[in-house]
Amino acid sequence: MGKEAGDTAQMVPRESLPLLGEIADRSELMLRLLPDVERGLRGEGEHANFYNRLRDDIADNDFFTEVTGIGFAALATISQDPQHHSELATILGSTDFRQALTRDIAIEYMAAAYDQATAAGRDTLNVDDPHIREGFGQAIKRRTSELLDRAIAIVVGPPPTKQQALIPAFAPDAISFINARPALAAMRAMWAGGEGWQRPDDRQPFYTDKTGATVYMQEGAQFNPLAVGAAWHRVLSLDDSKVNTFLILIGKWMADTGGDQGLAKVRVHVADILSFRGLKKEPHGGYKRSQKEEALRDALALSSIWVRSIEQIRTEKGKLEPRAIDSQLLVIAIESNADLFGGFEPFAFRVAPGDWAEHYLGKHNRFVATLLRPVMRYDPDKQRIAMRLGIYLASQWRNRAHNESYDQEVSVKSLLDGAIIALPSSNPQRFREQFEQALDQLQADTVIGGWEYVNDTELPIRKWLTNWLDWGVRIIPAGVVSERYAKIPARRKKAQIQAKRASAAAKGRRKTA
8 A cells, every 4th residue: 555654553542434324334434434534634633643644645646657557457348439438537637536545545444443443352442453454454445446436437438227228318399398487487586697686684585576576585494684695696696507407307397297186296317408408418428526516506506495385276265365375496306326525426316386376386376387499509698698688488379379469569678578588788789789689580490480579660870779778579479389378278168167167157156045
């Protein structure tokens, strides 16, 4: 293992370590050793000197050279790709890899010392006892082999397991989302970022939407005054990526449940989110860790968003009364895999909408819109206007489906306000071009069937922005969208007839009574 340990024996009382009583399960022993080892390797605790000496012993360059050689030899048996060799060299030379190996070996060493002391019936750990190294060498080889296997798997990609092979790709041409006030308010709040949010000292940060719904950020089920700062930090992290992730999670939930099986959770793999966005995989077939962690950050932010809306709820007496409904936007649990360096890498999310959704998924009160996949593949930074317009129009077309008024004109200002697209502080001509290019992009990707200006009076040479904002725009949806909504007017008419009959029957019963 490189240099020999010092000659001075280190007598460490067993009781000073987090080891109380006999521990028969070795995995439990290793787990309980971990906090003490990590403190010691940071130079903390009463045994810091011992750990410093052990770390120096492990850090011997000859030892890591030997480990690197073993890793390259193992890689050569499965891949001759120079790119794989370069990527493995980067991992093995990283500080994270060395720290992980040092930590694992230190744990094995202390566990071996504990085993030796237990076998000898001693109350102290002689960490320099030469007998410890007899079984310790095999432990080092095992730990080194495990870490190298993980490193190589990162480079070339592990072979797909049977379970992974059975996971179908989530790649529909369109997804459905709940086109309800709480969801729309939450998306506008995320688009707004810190703008428009209030930050009181004595309650959660909140955003009041134009629909009257309130969106607020809260860490946990109960308000904690000490967590206001953390909640505001979450607010500042809100952006188009969070909206994108929210729609994909809801879309997968709708695809799996149909929205008519209660609010049970469904599994959404991180790969589902990244692939639906159109992100490319690495050469070895997986996604970058940074991309997975971004999806995790999005999910954590979404689980901290709460919505409050006023709904008409029917009481036990059959009377409709307004009620405030507070619930999480999404209820999320996280599944993770252990990564190379002892941390965890997000693998999947277990997702369901909060209680707010139940009101909008009834048989005759169903608010579900269609969003075409190209919108989710736009770059949140470079194609932000196209992405926001695509989402906003998807919501508007669902609202217009009951009377098929898809070609109803809307002002430029209303479009921008609805999609929370801020006006520029300078260069309005460039902004107008970006707006028109975004609509052209939506048409090219068949998200919309076409668009045109109406009532487009001649603009003055200067200070024309206000006039342009008053121009009307007529945008028609793609054929696939109008086809999906074709049955809504008939269903709505049928529901109205049934409601009238039920009302007439109720009046008849009251007269009889």
